[in-house]
Amino acid sequence: MAEAISTLPSPSPAPGSGRVTKTDETPRYNRAWIGRLFIYATLIAMAAAYLMPLWVMVTTSLKPLEEIYGGSFIGFPQNFTLDAWRVAWSQACIGTECTGLKPYFVNSLLIVIPAVVLSTGIGAINGYILTKWRFPGANLVFGLLLFGCFLPYQAILIPMARTLSLIGLAGSIPGLILVHVSYGICFTTLFFRNYFVTLPDDLTKAALVDGAGFFRIFWSIILPTSIPIIVVSCIWQFTQIWNDFLFGVSFTSGAHSPITVALNNIVNVTTGRKQYNIDMAAAMIAGIPTLLVYIVAGRYFVRGLTAGAVKG
Amino acid sequence: MSTLEIDRVRKSYGSLEVLKEVSISIDTGDFLVLLGPSGCGKSTLLNMIAGLETISGGEIRIAGRVVNDLSPKDRDIAMVFQSYALYPTMTVSQNIQFGMKIRGVPKAERAKAVQAAADMLQITHLLERKPSQLSGGQRQRVAMGRAIVRQPRLFLFDEPLSNLDAKLRVDMRTEIKRLHARLGTTIVYVTHDQIEAMTLATRVAVMKGGVVQQLDEPQTVYDRPANVYVARFVGSPSMNVIPGTLRVEGDKVMAVIEVQNRPPATISGIGLSRDAAARYAGRPVLVGIRPELFSVANGQPGTITVDIDVVEPTGPDTLAVFQLGGVEVTARLPPKQVEAGTATMLAVDTSKLVLFDPATENLIK
Amino acid sequence: MNASRQSSRLAAWLPRLVVAPSLLIVLVTVYLFIAWTGVISVTSSKFVPVYDFVGLEQFARLWATPRWHIAVENLFIFSTLFLAISIGLGLLMAILLDQHVRAEGFLRAVYLYPMALSFIVTGTAWKWVLNPGLGIQKVVNDLGWATFRFDWIADPQMAIYTVVIAGVWQSSGFAMAIFLAGLRGIDNSVIKAAQIEGASLPLIYRQIIIPMLRPAMLSVVVLLSYIAIKSFDLVLALTNGGPGAATELPSTFMFSATFRRNQMGVGAASAVMMLMTVAAIIVPYLYSELRERNNG
Numbered sequence: 003m004a005e006a007i008s009t010l011p012s013p014s015p016a017p018g019s020g021r022v023t024k025t026d027e028t029p030r031y032n033r034a035w036i037g038r039l040f041i042y043a044t045l046i047a048m049a050a051a052y053l054m055p056l057w058v059m060v061t062t063s064l065k066p067l068e069e070i071y072g073g074s075f076i077g078f079p080q081n082f083t084l085d086a087w088r089v090a091w092s093q094a095c096i097g098t099e100c101t102g103l104k105p106y107f108v109n110s111l112l113i114v115i116p117a118v119v120l121s122t123g124i125g126a127i128n129g130y131i132l133t134k135w136r137f138p139g140a141n142l143v144f145g146l147l148l149f150g151c152f153l154p155y156q157a158i159l160i161p162m163a164r165t166l167s168l169i170g171l172a173g174s175i176p177g178l179i180l181v182h183v184s185y186g187i188c189f190t191t192l193f194f195r196n197y198f199v200t201l202p203d204d205l206t207k208a209a210l211v212d213g214a215g216f217f218r219i220f221w222s223i224i225l226p227t228s229i230p231i232i233v234v235s236c237i238w239q240f241t242q243i244w245n246d247f248l249f250g251v252s253f254t255s256g257a258h259s260p261i262t263v264a265l266n267n268i269v270n271v272t273t274g275r276k277q278y279n280i281d282m283a284a285a286m287i288a289g290i291p292t293l294l295v296y297i298v299a300g301r302y303f304v305r306g307l308t309a310g311a312v313k314g
Numbered sequence: 315m316s317t318l319e320i321d322r323v324r325k326s327y328g329s330l331e332v333l334k335e336v337s338i339s340i341d342t343g344d345f346l347v348l349l350g351p352s353g354c355g356k357s358t359l360l361n362m363i364a365g366l367e368t369i370s371g372g373e374i375r376i377a378g379r380v381v382n383d384l385s386p387k388d389r390d391i392a393m394v395f396q397s398y399a400l401y402p403t404m405t406v407s408q409n410i411q412f413g414m415k416i417r418g419v420p421k422a423e424r425a426k427a428v429q430a431a432a433d434m435l436q437i438t439h440l441l442e443r444k445p446s447q448l449s450g451g452q453r454q455r456v457a458m459g460r461a462i463v464r465q466p467r468l469f470l471f472d473e474p475l476s477n478l479d480a481k482l483r484v485d486m487r488t489e490i491k492r493l494h495a496r497l498g499t500t501i502v503y504v505t506h507d508q509i510e511a512m513t514l515a516t517r518v519a520v521m522k523g524g525v526v527q528q529l530d531e532p533q534t535v536y537d538r539p540a541n542v543y544v545a546r547f548v549g550s551p552s553m554n555v556i557p558g559t560l561r562v563e564g565d566k567v568m569a570v571i572e573v574q575n576r577p578p579a580t581i582s583g584i585g586l587s588r589d590a591a592a593r594y595a596g597r598p599v600l601v602g603i604r605p606e607l608f609s610v611a612n613g614q615p616g617t618i619t620v621d622i623d624v625v626e627p628t629g630p631d632t633l634a635v636f637q638l639g640g641v642e643v644t645a646r647l648p649p650k651q652v653e654a655g656t657a658t659m660l661a662v663d664t665s666k667l668v669l670f671d672p673a674t675e676n677l678i679k
Numbered sequence: 680m681n682a683s684r685q686s687s688r689l690a691a692w693l694p695r696l697v698v699a700p701s702l703l704i705v706l707v708t709v710y711l712f713i714a715w716t717g718v719i720s721v722t723s724s725k726f727v728p729v730y731d732f733v734g735l736e737q738f739a740r741l742w743a744t745p746r747w748h749i750a751v752e753n754l755f756i757f758s759t760l761f762l763a764i765s766i767g768l769g770l771l772m773a774i775l776l777d778q779h780v781r782a783e784g785f786l787r788a789v790y791l792y793p794m795a796l797s798f799i800v801t802g803t804a805w806k807w808v809l810n811p812g813l814g815i816q817k818v819v820n821d822l823g824w825a826t827f828r829f830d831w832i833a834d835p836q837m838a839i840y841t842v843v844i845a846g847v848w849q850s851s852g853f854a855m856a857i858f859l860a861g862l863r864g865i866d867n868s869v870i871k872a873a874q875i876e877g878a879s880l881p882l883i884y885r886q887i888i889i890p891m892l893r894p895a896m897l898s899v900v901v902l903l904s905y906i907a908i909k910s911f912d913l914v915l916a917l918t919n920g921g922p923g924a925a926t927e928l929p930s931t932f933m934f935s936a937t938f939r940r941n942q943m944g945v946g947a948a949s950a951v952m953m954l955m956t957v958a959a960i961i962v963p964y965l966y967s968e969l970r971e972r973n974n975g
Contacts, residue, residue, distance in 0.1 A: 041775050048772060049789045055804045055848065056792070062807065075818050128701050135694035143702055145969060150709045152961040154909045156933040157954040158708065160947055161715035164728065184708040187701050204399035204472075207366050208460075212413030213387030216693050222412070226403035245797035247912035252938065262799045266916055269803050278807055289800040296795035300788055303795060304856050385690070 063087060063283035070278050086279035090287055094280055096267045097256065103287050105257065106264035110244055110291075112175050113260055117182040118239040124183070125190020125235055126228065130220050132191070133198040134206045144195060150188030159252050166253055173255050181253060182243045189242070190235045193306065197231040198224065230302070237299055238306035241292045261288045316378075317342045317500040318363065318468060323372035325358055325524075332358050333524040335372065340502075340517055345494055347511040347532075348504045349547070350521035356504045357472060359521075363502060364470050365389050377467055387416075392461035393470040396477060398453045400445035400460075407432075407441040410459045431459040434496075451482045458493065471503040475510065487513055508548045512536065520544045537666055542675040545602050545668070551646070554603045555670065556639040562595040569601045569669070571618075571639040579618035579638070583664045590678050599678065600670040605633065607666055608645035610652065611659040618660055625654045634658070713954065720947035728943060737944040738951075746924050747949065750932040753839050757928065758907035760843045761850070765903055766896070768847065769854025774884060776855070777862045787859070791852035798849065802916025805845040806832065835925035838918055842910070842926055845917055850906055854899045861895030862888070901964045908957055929953050 054076075062070060063086050064079040074080065092102035132144050162181060163172070171177030201224070209219045250260040259267075265288045269281050296303050316339045325333040333355045340346045348356040361367040363374055365386035373380050381389045400409050410431060411424040419427075432438040435455040445453060454474060461469055474490070475483045491514055494501055505511060511518045512532045520527045520535060520543075528540035539545035545553040558571040561580075568582035581601070586594075611617035620636040620643075627633075627649055634645045634652050645660060652658045669678040723733045741747050772790055776783055793801060808814050811830035819827040831837035865888060873883045911930035918926040920935070929949055937946030 041778055041780060045772070045775050045780060045786055048768075049786055052789050052793065052848065052852070055801075055808055058808055059804050070813065073813070073817060073821065075813055075815075124701055128698055131694040131698045137695055141969070143698065145965065146702070146710070147705055148965055148969075149961070150705050152905055152957060152965075153709055153713075154905075154930070154950075154953045154957045156909070156911075156930055156950040157716050158712035159716075159933075159950070160719055160728070160937060160943060161712035162708065164715075165712075181708075184704050188705065188709075191701070202395075202397045202399060204395035204397045205401065207361075207364070207386075208393065208395055208399035209401070209412070210366060211364060211386045211391065211393045212460075213416040214412075216690060216697075218416065223401050223403075241795060245799075247797065247799050247915070248934075252934075262797050262912070265797075265803065266799050266912075269806070269916065270919060278810075278813070281803055282807060285800045285803040289796045292795045292797070293792065296792055297788075300791070304791065307794065307853055308857055308860055 059282045059286055063090075063279055063286055065279055067275075067277055067279055071275075086277070086283040087287070089277075090268070090280050090283035094268050094284060095271075096259075096264045097271070099257070103261060103264055103268070103284055106259055106261040107287065109175060109258060110261040113178050113182065114240055114243045117179045117186060117243050118236050120179070120183045121186030121190045121239050122232060122235045124187045125192075126194045126225065126232065127220065128187065128191040129194025129196075129198050130224055132195045133201075134203065134219070134224070135216070144191070147188050147191050150185060151192060153185065153188075155185070155248055159248075163253060173253065173258055175254075175258055178249060178253055178258075178260070181249050182239075182246070186239050186243070189238060193231055193235045193238070194228070197228060201227065230305075233299060233302045234306045237295055237302050240295060241303070241306075244292050316340060317344070317376065318346070318502065319373075319375040319378075320359070320363070321373045321375065323359070323362065323374060324370045325355070325362060325367065326370045331524060333362075333370075336521075336524070336526055337372075338519055338526060338529055340500065342500055343498050343516075345501045345503065345514055345516045347515035347518045348502065348521060349506070349508060349511040349518055351506055351547075354521040355524040356506075356521050360470055360472055360502060360504045363389075363468070364391055364393050387413075390467040391470055392464040392466040392468075393472065394454075394457045394461050394474045396473040398445075398457040398474075398477075400453055400456055402445055405442050405444055406437065406448070406456050406459075409445070409456060410463055413460070413464055427463045428459075431462045434462065434493075435459050450478050451486060454478065454486055455489075458490075462493075462497070467500065469499050469501040471501065473505055474503075476505070476507070490514060508550065512548070518548075520547060522547075538668060538677060539602070540677055542600060542602075542670050545670070549604060551605050551633060551644045554601075554605065554638075554641070554643045556601045556603065556641055556643060557672065558599060558601045558639055560591070560594045560597060560599045560669070562591050567591050569599065571601065573618065573620065573639075574637050575621075576619060579620075581618065581662050581664060581667070584667055584669070585665065586669065587679065594669070594671075594678060598672050600672050600675070601639070602668040602670060603643075603662060604666065605644045605646035607663040608634075608647065608660045609663070610647055611661040613659075614661060618662070619657055620660060621657050622652050622654050625652060716947050716950050716954075719943060720951045722944055724943040724947070726941045726943065733944075737948040741945050741948045741952070744945070746927055747929075747932055749924050750927040750929045750949075753926060754908065754928050756839055757842055757846070757910070758904060760840070761846045761907050762900065762903050764843065764847045765851040765854045766899060768851040769899065770858050770889070770892075772851070772855040773858035773862055774888075776859055787855070790855050793849045794853050796849070798910070798912035799916045801845055801849045802913050805841065805848070806917050809841050809844075832918065833922060835922045838922060838925040842914055842917060842928075845913060846907070846910065849913070850903060854903065857895050857899050857902075858892060861892045865891055897964070901960055904960050905957060908953060 058076065061077070061079055064082055064084070065074065066081050066083050066085065069080055090103055092104050093100060094102050096103075096106070128147070132140050166172045166177045166181075171180060205223060206219055209223050214222065245262065246260065247262040247266065250263040251266070254260065254263065265284050268284050318338075318340050320336055320338040322335045322337055323333060324331070324335055336355075336359060338346070348359060350356045358367060362369050365381065365384060369382050373382055375381065376389055376391070401412065404412065407428050410428045411419075414424045414427065428441065429438070432441055435458060437452065437455050437459060440448060440452055440456070445456070448456065457474070471490070475486055478486060487510060494514075503510075503514060515532050517529065518532050518535050519529045522543055528535055528544050535544060535548055539548060539553070542555055545555060556571055558569040561568050561570055566582060567584040567586045568580050569584060571579045571581065573579050618638075620638060622634050622636050624635040625632055626635070630649070631646045632649045632652065634647055636643055636645070670676060671678055718730070719728050720737055721734060722729055722731050723736070776787060780786070809829070809832040811817075811833055814829075816827060816829040819829070832841045869887060869891075870883055873887055878886070909930055910928060911934065914920060914926050914928055914931050920927045920931050929952065933946050933949040933953065936942040936949060
């Protein structure tokens with residue numbers, strides 16, 4: 003039926019219609035061609051606009067300062083140099099410490115890795131329970147967790163700061179890990195729940211009949227099927243936590259800050275002539291880990307993004 | 315000896331009662347089919363036998379042992395699911411031996427059991443594949459293999475054929491029947507497909523609204539349905555249930571049915587107990603006539619004349635549709651004997667005709 | 680038999696036991712902390728929390744603060760433009776990408792990559808791009824258009840629009856991704872049926888396809904609103920709230936009141952205002968999403 007329709011000549015072929023499988027008839031060919039041209043021109047122009055800031059960042063970071071003040075903004079570096087990167091990495095001053103971004107990059111790693119692993123693990127088991135071991139009130143628990151995804155964090159900054167100092171974790175990396183895990187499990191639970199809902203309940207039932215218990219089913223049956231969503235969850239959490247600024251600037255200070263806070267310091271606190279090449283190199287250093295993840299696993303990144311829009 | 319006894323079992327979710335005092339008991343080697351439309355409680359009952367749903371009231375006994383509080387693994391059962399429920403990350407072989415692995419069966423023994431089951435189901439060449447690489451029919455076989463290696467006292471099948479296409483469904487039906495004959499195990503099988511019930515079962519329980527309507531051998535369910543609901547649910551095209559009036563003249567019992575634009579038709583020679591005949595004499599009844607009980611009359615007495623409305627040839631037969639007693643009636647006739655828009659004389663085989671009470675819709679015995 | 684019964688009872692409680700710590704964490708860090716913030720907002724707390732009760736005094740002070748008025752007004756301008764432009768661009772990109780174009784995957788990746796970056800990185804980059812002396816303005820000037828002015832970032836009247844530009848750059852790809860997913864979910868036969876009736880492609884999009892994207896549109900509006908309300912890092916990195924207070928937003932206001940100006944009570948009051956705004960948008964959305972999903 004559908005086949006028959008698609009092979010019918012369309013009475014009024016739409017210009018530039020990519021959905022029609024049949025090519026338009028000859029007299030209209032020119033119009034269709036113009037339509038395609040318009041589509042590609044628009045798409046390419048927009049792509050250029052989206053890439054421009056990245057291009058400027060990269061080229062600026064590879065230029066010596068004189069060249070920048072000499073008026074080269076968009077052009078290719080004339081005197082290519084990695085000095086700005088070297089300074090940003092190991093010499094730039096953050097506050098009074100002139101250590102470069104290196105220690106803060108390490109801080110971010112020390113925060114991100116445990117926080118990602120913990121929140122993903124907890125989210126996985128929560129999602130498993132909320133779909134395969136539903137209990138009275140499970141929906142309420144899920145609803146409570148879900149709202150946590152959309153919490154404006156300003157609403158908890160003060161109590162969290164008080165609590166962290168109360169339990170002796172103020173300004174420390176473990177404290178920041180705790181914060182990220184607390185709010186991260188809202189997202190990871192959502193990811194895993196929405197994924198496990200699509201696994202047939204018969205799977206759990208079959209395993210029960212086979213004699214497997216709660217943890218056995220999780221380890222042997224459910225977890226091995228969840229590699230894609232584990233990747234989604236890890237990437238999402240990695241990006242969120244790496245890019246976090248609010249928690250970092252609110253709950254840490256000085257040597258324990260994550261890289262975003264250090265970057266903001268470099269950019270905003272410099273006195274004298276602004277060293278844009280170092281700013282851009284620093285921004286690139288802070289952005290490269292998440293950009294790399296995006297390039298390597300973009301598909302999973304998009305799935306994480308759209309998971310919040312359930313009906314998307 | 316009865317392998318499975320379901321004794322006044324109830325199930326309710328809050329105030330919603332999905333099973334109302336269901337009692338079924340079957341013997342070793344029986345093939346029980348729970349038949350009914352979706353939402354009739356048949357799958358819930360199966361899950362309760364398996365231990366996947368709690369029992370709100372009553373008792374389920376397997377081989378004489380009350381299993382109400384036993385976990386599924388302790389009930390000596392195996393189950394085949396509608397979606398097959400094969401563990402997607404395990405190979406066929408791992409799928410089949412997962413249960414044994416959990417029970418701590420030694421590796422060599424497991425391998426032997428897998429091999430035996432695979433031979434029986436002809437899936438030996440598939441053992442190292444993943445479920446995603448199998449066709450629907452192959453998945454079905456693997457699911458059965460997983461059940462077979464348990465050597466359970468009771469097999470449970472939850473609509474196992476409903477995800478297969480028509481042709482494969484018939485093949486697998488035969489396969490299941492063969493398996494039952496070969497293993498001789500007791501089976502409880504849930505389906506909404508009355509043909510599966512007729513072909514496979516030794517006992518059929520027709521369910522509706524959480525109540526067993528009839529529990530009998532399939533042929534009995536077909537020939538002597540307990541009520542109008544069962545009569546209509548089993549058989550395709552379904553039984554014609556026609557309003558009429560019972561007339562009794564001495565020993566002769568006959569039904570009088572109104573025919574549009576014609577004098578009323580009389581179907582005589584109905585077999586009915588003297589007692590029932592006396593009770594319903596002169597009163598309205600529902601006359602149940604299977605489509606195949608009609609035949610084209612060759613001038614014999616006791617025929618009815620109808621105006622054929624639509625003719626649907628199916629190949630081996632032709633279905634003729636006409637009005638009788640104010641309802642649409644279907645007759646299954648040999649091909650090319652009637653034409654639409656013509657008047658036709660039909661005879662009715664009254665030996666298998668059944669009567670229902672119009673108020674209770676129960677079979678008049 | 681008893682052992683088995685006990686083990687099945689344990690089995691019934693095990694899931695609840697395992698999920699309990701997470702629930703406890705969320706109850707404390709989300710709900711208890713919200714309540715705590717609420718309590719602080721009705722006290723006279725300044726540098727540290729003081730638990731006296733001053734009624735709605737802090738809210739009165741908040742609404743009497745000119746800076747807060749600027750922040751609220753800015754949020755209104757910013758979120759309206761940010762949403763409108765992101766949705767427009769996102770929809771345009773999604774529709775064009777859905778025309779079986781070549782290199783679709785590459786283009787999609789280009790539109791979406793800013794979403795992977797920190798707002799701090801985005802802010803830093805755009806601060807440089809928008810630099811009047813050395814950035815875009817200079818490029819255009821050098822090209823020969825000597826009178827071209829693009830110094831919004833230094834202009835208190837215009838600075839908020841630079842936040843919009845950077846925000847759109849970062850987030851419009853997100854709208855594109857959701858719209859594209861929505862377009863891919865539309866049954867092609869609907870479009871074929873409309874074509875057979877003689878409808879032109881723009882008409883089909885206007886009358887049939889875009890209305891069918893309503894669920895995706897709802898998601899985009901809600902999620903972008905949420906991003907807009909919590910925007911904090913972007914402003915801080917791009918303009919640091921300036922020039923003056925020209926780009927102050929409620930999020931930056933809350934932060935500086937609490938941690939820089941020792942007005943914890945006012946900060947808490949502003950946080951409560953933000954929370955109420957988000958809740959007014961998010962709670963009905965979540966409610967409808969959850970209900971629909973249960974039905975489906």
